Amino acid sequence: MNPLLKPFNTKYETAPFSQIKNEHFKPAFEAVISSAKKEIDVITSNKGIPTYQNTVEALEFAGMQMKRVSSVFFNLNSAETNEEIQKIAQEVSPMLSEFGNDIRLNKELFERVKAVYDIKDELNLTDEQEMLLDNQYKMFVRNGANLNEDDKIKLREIDKKLSKASLKFGENVLAETNAFELHITDENQLKGLPEGTKEAAKLVAKQKEKEGWVFTLDYPSYVPFMTYLEDRNLRKKMAKAFGARSFKNNKNNNENIVLEIVNLRHQRANLLGYKTHADFVLEERMAESPEKVMTFLNDLLTKAKPAALREFNQIKSSASKDDIETIQKWDGAYYSEKLKKELFDLDEEQLKPYFKLENVLDGVFTISNKLYDLNFEEINDIDKYHEEVKTYKVTDSNNNFISIFYADFFPRKGKRNGAWMTSYKSQWKRNGENSRPHISIVCNFTKPTETKPSLLTFNEVTTLFHEFGHALHGMLANTTYPSISGTSVYWDFVELPSQVLENWCYEKEALDLFAKHYETNESIPMELVQKIKDSSNFLEGIATMRQLSFGLLDMSWHGENPSEIKSVKEFEDTAFKDTKLYPDVKENCMSTAFSHIFQGGYSSGYYSYKWAEVLDADAFEYFKEKGIFNKEIAQKFKENVLSKGGTEKPMTLYKKFRGKEPNANALLKRAGLLK
Template identity: 65%
Template sequence: MGIFNQKFTTAHDTAPFSQIKIEDYLPAFEQGIEKAKTEIDAITENAEGPTFSNTIEALAYSGMQLDRISSIFFNLHSAETNEELDKIAQEVAPKLAALANDINLNLALFERVKSVHSEKDSLNLNAEQQTLLDKSYKGFVRNGALLNTEKKDRLRQIDAELAVLKLKFGENILAETNAYQLHLTDEKDLSGLPEGAIEAARGLAASLDKEGWIFTLDYPSYIPFVTYADNRELRKEISLAAGRKAFQKNEYDNSQNLLSIAKLRYERAQLLGYATHAHFVLEERMAQNPERVQLFLEDLLSKAKPAAGGEFDELSAFAKKLDGLEHLEKWDGAYYSEKLKQEKFQLDDELLKPYFKLERVLNGAFTVAFKLFGLHFKEVDTIDKYHDEVQTFEVTDDQGNFIAVFYADFFPRKGKRNGAWMTSFKPQYQINGNNERPHVSIVCNFTKPTATKPSLLTFNEVTTLFHEFGHALHGMLANTTYPNLSGTSVFWDFVELPSQIMENWCYEKDALALFARHYESNEAIPMDLVEKIKVSASFMEGMATLRQLSFGLLDMGWHGQDPTGIHDVKAFENSCFASTQFYPDVADNAMSPSFSHIFNGGYSSGYYSYKWAEVLDADAFAYFQEKGIFDKEVAAKFKDNILSQGGSEHPMTLYKRFRGKEPQVDALLKRAGLLA
């Protein structure tokens, strides 16, 4: 009997990682799929007429064993993968897509849902129940329930193909990231690099039995190199390697994959009666349609572009004055920005890093959560881990009630994808009078401690930790009835509000005073540095805004129109970037083939939501600033109306309940220094 077929006997029903064997997964998926089908059959074969309880609620609670297996497996596939897990993922993805289609295209099930939905006005449902009913009905319609048999079959085919293509897309990027090494043996090539980056590179080389220093495309290695290395040719080399990822006409090239994904998504949308994939996606977003997204992006672009142009000219003049550079290239941007920032503010990451020891920053996030929401985090060793580096915490409230399990996984390693994310191993939901509490995880790629130094974070990494921790709070404080409306199960352009608002505390004196202390002397961060952090927060913000807008425009380019005529990935991408481009183009580099957010993450037609959520978070944090950044009343409103509510009501309803009005774009422009 496999480990997944019995109730876990672990603390808080946590995943028993140490007992799971690779060979457990496939049978567990098979059984989970069968159990989900049986649960669906029980709904459709119920002799009683369809009711909210025996149809809509029963559907919401179906497939939970499979969901649990999937969340454990796919979380490991992102954070601790290997060739065997990759193989299983390829095998399982089409089966899961087929099951989703079996459910979404099940006519008997749809008839029952439709019957309940047609009576919704007389059912006396609360707000969350109404949302669940609408979501259930729309879920069927949006997934082909109204199609004829031939079109349903084609939809199944498309979904199975997409499932495999998206996985392959991500695996290719990981393979290309792992394949590249910049191996240096001459010490003078290290000029300008911070001590920590040099030490990490030496450690990596030693671990591979090589002399010298090895730099990679993993962010903790790549970002310091392009930001600080004085050797322009080497910056160029590693920058070009990053830009060529999955765009090298080799077995890992994603050009064909992404064209297939874009075209299949378009065909799927057309089958369902939508003009484009973006029209299909945005129907379930705050933004509602591509026209609104385009207007939003272009409005911000018109406001940010003059500032960005001024910043680019200033940076160009600075590089010319400093090093006689005639033209800035992409591999110069981070380097000269950092130098200019140092000159303007006498502030550089290396000066700040000693004050941001990882453990302290994490405890700082915990303290902010305590001051705002009354949460307590206690590290425990009674919870099983999937890797030695993972930390595990029990989260309780002021009354000592158990709130959540929290996992933290901070360092890069071979089987872990780049970037930072929050995820969950088990959602919050209520069933049979029990409030099942969530198991939430954040995964990052920060610099590892070395023989002589603890893990010291750049300020950007500090905000990343707070960002992912904000998502985690959304998961941990969830308090809804149904698992599919819980925590971060919200409209995609609302999901970044809880994460992005948390970043604001990193710029506030009262918050920094809680955790920013020198790792050797224990001296608090000097207030003049805090002031500089705050003033420099909007440094090069015009360029940064344009960069985000360019990704949003590229996303809408691929998904907001008919892509069937696109054959040249690079040429198409250049046309999307035309209005946001300042640096000269690099012919053999392309963004799309490694743009995993939109081609194997959940952000297709949704990349704009980072900026959209910035409008929400700037507006929401302005409320905290009016009352005090640790004001209990505002924090309680935020917790009760946003964090605990998940997707139980329309996000604008929740936001207005918290804020008293709709969000204003001016709050963002003001914070970014882009308002004239």
């Protein structure tokens, strides 16, 4: 019997990973899609008058098993993939896309939803019910319900092609990342590298049955290499390899795929009556329109650019001491680190012993307990998809079951780069039961070596807090409907819970809870905490420009008609012109590996990181006024933001928490960009 086709009769109803084989997936998808179609048929063949219950709620809870199978499969495709899974993904993605269109273009179903929508003012709905109804109605309209039959067929074709193209994009980037390695046998070439980085590279070499050291394009290998290695030619080699992913003349090239994706998205938006893909996307965001986003980005650019240019000149003068006349991209991280050491006497390597992964994880658990009364207990009686994954049962102070939490921390061959939060099961309420979520975070941190535990850089510490903030949003979900539960909120609101939690990493009161030396257990010294705070704005102008450049590139791809674009590289260079600091590298291109917008869900949404920073700086200012562990403020944040999902408009929820709209000055002040 296919384990995906029966109820998960496991403890907490977790996914039975050990029983699931690759060959189970495709038949499972065929079966769950078929049963979901039957559930839809029951709704459309109902002879009774359309009501909220027999139409809107019935549609919301249709296909639950299909959603469950999809979450298991696509999460594995990101965190523990192989060629077989990738092949299945290429086969099932068009099937799911087709099924999605079957629903969205189902005339009878739309007419029933519309019948309820047209009388909604008479129905005395709760805020949440009204939001679900609005979402369903818009889902149909924004996906072609009002199109004629020919255009509906065109839309289906576009959607099928899009789902295949974005999967292929991601596979190519992963293949390119895995294909490169820098093998070094002469230890003299490794001058400047921290011992931990060398040890990790030795471990990789050993695993590949090679002598010496092997460096890869995975972040825990790539970032310290670029930050500390003295050998400029090797840094150049590594940077060029990273920047050339899927931009080489080989089978993993993504240039045509990028053009295909942006053109398909544009055609789709036009078909639905929108000027551009960005117009289509932003209708359902806090930012509302491309014009507003561009104003927001350009306004921040105006404020950040003078600081960025000043900082860039500081880096150039640091490099000039080594007789470097023209500073290049592969010099940036190296000389920034030197400058940081010079200005703040702060070396990332000094900090790492205080950030043992297990301690940082305990720290984020303790902070969540102090703020939101959550308890985390490691359990070993549920299945994992990989032996490295840790599993936890989350309860509240009354011992109520809140969530299952999976944590997966280290890079491996089948895992894409970066860090993300996801869920294996949403939260919802039905028939008197509050069905709790299963939440996961996936990262790529430095692995433990034979002599040292996993010691995190400060950047990795903030990454862990960031993803954990998303996880809290998922775990504390407390809504009736799964489609508006947890992180199912407007995209430019979703980063608020994650980014706000990063602020605790800079506070002594929080650091004292977990930043302890892994050998001596002594707390992080006050002078190091002060240096972390002092240096928190270090090169903030450049960092802001970098984020803005990605946002502007995204808006360039999606905010205009792309049909005349011939060269991905030339187009990208034009988009970057106002934010460019380093000389261009002709063999490199960012778009061909920009997974956030071409594989993830961030198309026309990359600006939202900065948008959410405005919210998070403003929100944290509120905590600071009252105390960073103030229970009353934490409770307001939990009740109005973390537990509410997408049940109301984001600005409404934010104002319920804060009492007013956010003010961008809090961000500029924190970033040191406000004179």
